[in-house]
Amino acid sequence: xxxxxxxxxxxxxxxxxxxxxxxxxxLMKNVPDAEDAAQTVFGRVMERGKPFRDPEHEKxxxxxxxxxQCRDQLKHWWRRCREDASALDxxxxxxxxxxxxxxxxxxxPDKHRLVLFLHYYEGYATDEIAQMxxxxxxxxxxxxxxxxxxxKLRLEAEGYGTT
Amino acid sequence: xxxxxxxxxxxxxxxxxxxxxxxxDRLLRTEREVIPMKKLKKLTVIGIAAALMVISCAAAVVTxxxxxxxxxxxxxxxxxxxxxxxxxxxxxxxxxxxxVFHVSQVLMDRYSLTLLADFTAPEGxxxxxxxxxxxxxxxxxxxxxxxxxxxxxxGWSNLQTLLDxxxxxxxxxxxxxxxxxxxxxxxxxxxxxxxxxxKHLALRxxxxxxxxxxxxxxxxxSCQIPFTWQDMGLSVSPNQVVGQxxxxxxxLTEVYLSPMSLNIRLKHSHDSDLEQVFxxxxxxxxxxxxxxxxxxxxxxSSWYDRFYHLNKIIDPSxxxxxxxxxxxxxxxxxxxxxxxxxVE
Numbered sequence: 434x435x436x437x438x439x440x441x442x443x444x445x446x447x448x449x450x451x452x453x454x455x456x457x458x459x460l461m462k463n464v465p466d467a468e469d470a471a472q473t474v475f476g477r478v479m480e481r482g483k484p485f486r487d488p489e490h491e492k493x494x495x496x497x498x499x500x501x502q503c504r505d506q507l508k509h510w511w512r513r514c515r516e517d518a519s520a521l522d523x524x525x526x527x528x529x530x531x532x533x534x535x536x537x538x539x540x541x542p543d544k545h546r547l548v549l550f551l552h553y554y555e556g557y558a559t560d561e562i563a564q565m566x567x568x569x570x571x572x573x574x575x576x577x578x579x580x581x582x583x584x585k586l587r588l589e590a591e592g593y594g595t596t
Numbered sequence: 597x598x599x600x601x602x603x604x605x606x607x608x609x610x611x612x613x614x615x616x617x618x619x620x621d622r623l624l625r626t627e628r629e630v631i632p633m634k635k636l637k638k639l640t641v642i643g644i645a646a647a648l649m650v651i652s653c654a655a656a657v658v659t660x661x662x663x664x665x666x667x668x669x670x671x672x673x674x675x676x677x678x679x680x681x682x683x684x685x686x687x688x689x690x691x692x693x694x695x696v697f698h699v700s701q702v703l704m705d706r707y708s709l710t711l712l713a714d715f716t717a718p719e720g721x722x723x724x725x726x727x728x729x730x731x732x733x734x735x736x737x738x739x740x741x742x743x744x745x746x747x748x749x750x751g752w753s754n755l756q757t758l759l760d761x762x763x764x765x766x767x768x769x770x771x772x773x774x775x776x777x778x779x780x781x782x783x784x785x786x787x788x789x790x791x792x793x794x795k796h797l798a799l800r801x802x803x804x805x806x807x808x809x810x811x812x813x814x815x816x817x818s819c820q821i822p823f824t825w826q827d828m829g830l831s832v833s834p835n836q837v838v839g840q841x842x843x844x845x846x847x848l849t850e851v852y853l854s855p856m857s858l859n860i861r862l863k864h865s866h867d868s869d870l871e872q873v874f875x876x877x878x879x880x881x882x883x884x885x886x887x888x889x890x891x892x893x894x895x896x897s898s899w900y901d902r903f904y905h906l907n908k909i910i911d912p913s914x915x916x917x918x919x920x921x922x923x924x925x926x927x928x929x930x931x932x933x934x935x936x937x938x939v940e
Contacts, residue, residue: 439624446620454611454619472619479623531605538605542871553599554606572869575842579872 435481446475449492452555453499459546460503462539470502477502493565500547500566507543530593537587545580548573662701664759665712666909668772669856675909678855679703681828690794690817694718697794697817704825705854706780706939707903709736709790711773711821715797717813721767725758729800730812732756736775737791739820746785753778769797776894776903780852780859783827790821829854830912830936838931839924841873842866848931851920852939853912858891858904860920875923876902883910884917884933912936 437445453474458467477498485491526532538546547566551557559577563570611619661676661683669679684702691697694717701712715732717723724730735754740746755774773792781787794817798809831852839846841864852859858881862870879902881889890907913936920931 443620443624446623447616450616450619451610454615455606455609458609459606468615468619472623475619475623526608527604530601531608534601534605535608538602544869544871549602550606554603572842572866576872 435479436484437479437481442475442479445478445491448488449495450475452492453495455554456496456499456547456550457503459538459550460500460543461506466506470499470506473502474499496551496565497567503543533591533593534588537584537591537593540587541580541583544576545583548576549580549584552577661703662712664770665701665703665710665772668757668759669905669909670907671909675855678909678911682825682855684821684823684825686821688819688821690819692817693813693815695721695813695815695817697819699792699819699821702790702821703856704781705829705857706827706852707776707854707857707859707901709775709781710856711775711792713771713773713794715769715771715817717767719767721813722765723767723769723797723812724765725761725769726764727799730758730797731800732771732797733793733795733809734771734773735793736773737793738777738781738785738787739789739791739823741786741788743788745791746787778901780901781825781827787823789823791818792821793818827854827939829857829939830915831939832933832935832937834931834935836931838862838922838929839873839927841869841925846870846873846924848922851931851933851936853915853933853936855909855912856906858906858920860902860904860922862902873925874902875926878923879904880919880921881906881915882919882921883914885914889915 450471454467454471457470457474458464461467461470474495478495485494526535538549541549548559548562551562551565552559557565559573560570562568563573566573661679663673665679666672666676669675682703682705684704686699686702688699689696696716697713698716699711699713703710715723734756738746753774753776755776757772759770759772761768761770775790796809796811796815797813798811800809829852831850833850834848836848837845838848844865847863848860849863850859850861852861858879860879862874864870876893879891879893881891881904883889889910891904892907894903894905915933916936918933920933922929922931
């Protein structure tokens with residue numbers, strides 16, 4: 434049993450579920466698996482033997498745990514069943530072109546998708562991402578460059594922004 | 597594309613309030629209640645408590661390859677002989693809850709196990725194989741000489757496909773199952789058998805509150821498949837520098853070929869970054885007489901290996917003198933397949 438009460442768990446969950454779920458969805462690329470992964474991440478919070486130092490520590494721990502959980506799930510047997518390839522069709526895109534952007538982001542390697550999300554959407558600097566994920570800062574910068582380049586090429590190939 | 601367009605797309609990935617609440621509710625329930633498969637197991641206990649399970653296994657001699665497997669691999673009888681060397685002699689029948697599960701064929705190479713089985717429920721049962729996501733709870737374990745489950749360092753994948761048997765609404769299903777260990781079956785692992793777990797035919801579907809498995813037919817048709825296989829594949833270890841990543845060499849360490857499969861192993865100090873430079877969709881396999889052998893990538897999860905199905909059965913010795921063409925960092929690299937040798 435962990436150090437947090439049920440109320441504290443719920444508070445941590447409310448503060449961070451959106452972030453954790455989005456990371457899981459970016460990595461797992463389908464809604465049911467993202468929900469499973471996010472649930473497992475907060476299950477780990479329930480098992481924690483010591484409290485987080487501060488909100489930043491809490492957030493960083495959740496990001497890394499979400500990444501690790503998705504990595505584990507992606508190695509499991511049912512990952513290749515792949516029946517969820519179109520599971521995001523049900524999402525309500527604000528603009529129809531957002532679906533096209535997602536398709537091209539989803540086609541990138543998972544490490545590229547994660548740094549795109551953390552850098553552009555969550556606003557983390559590459560050095561911060563590197564520290565958090567235990568990677569070399571130059572590796573993270575390189576992934577970001579590669580991700581941008583690949584995304585640009587893929588979107589151009591799809592005719593994005595040409596009309 | 598502008599950053600705000602990217603972020604608008606990420607915005608759309610945010611969970612709904614209903615999703616957030618549903619996951620929290622599941623989280624705060626007891627673990628027994630939250631895992632969908634547990635619900636299924638509970639039903640199973642009720643449903644098959646009095647069921648009789650009979651397992652009978654008999655050794656068999658491999659005399660031919662099932663037409664259905666040949667069709668799956670896009671080949672005809674003329675290629676069947678090539679697959680005989682990959683076949684394990686199996687004829688295993690398990691029975692539970694009035695239904696029979698019969699494993700009639702198993703093919704193996706170093707990187708894949710392919711199994712064909714027929715499932716027959718009691719007369720009058722309708723198993724609608726046209727339903728998407730109709731699947732058995734089915735997976736496999738490697739068993740070592742001590743009879744214990746062996747967990748390799750790397751992961752593995754399972755694929756399950758229901759084959760069209762001509763009558764989609766009868767009491768019969770044909771299932772093709774594949775186990776794909778990321779680093780392959782290793783001779784040094786001392787494997788004794790494959791434990792095939794087969795439980796419950798269920799319809800998997802997704803609702804707002806998560807994934808569900810609705811039981812269609814309950815039972816346990818698990819069985820053991822003796823591991824009597826010899827690797828008949830060919831391999832070559834070029835140890836050739838094929839590109840650069842982060843200032844370091846990317847080295848092609850092994851090419852493995854069987855009548856069914858191609859596996860490529862690359863090495864770099866940061867294996868997980870290889871995907872940055874290796875275009876795994878642009879791999880071309882050419883036989884010794886210049887014919888292109890069509891391939892389909894199967895498994896991208898391994899950091900070390902890239903695994904492909906050959907889209908037609910071929911004698912791997914025909915690839916002697918052929919070429920493997922890779923695209924690394926945008927550069928095309930031809931690897932001569934001159935030194936293919938039997939792996940064992």
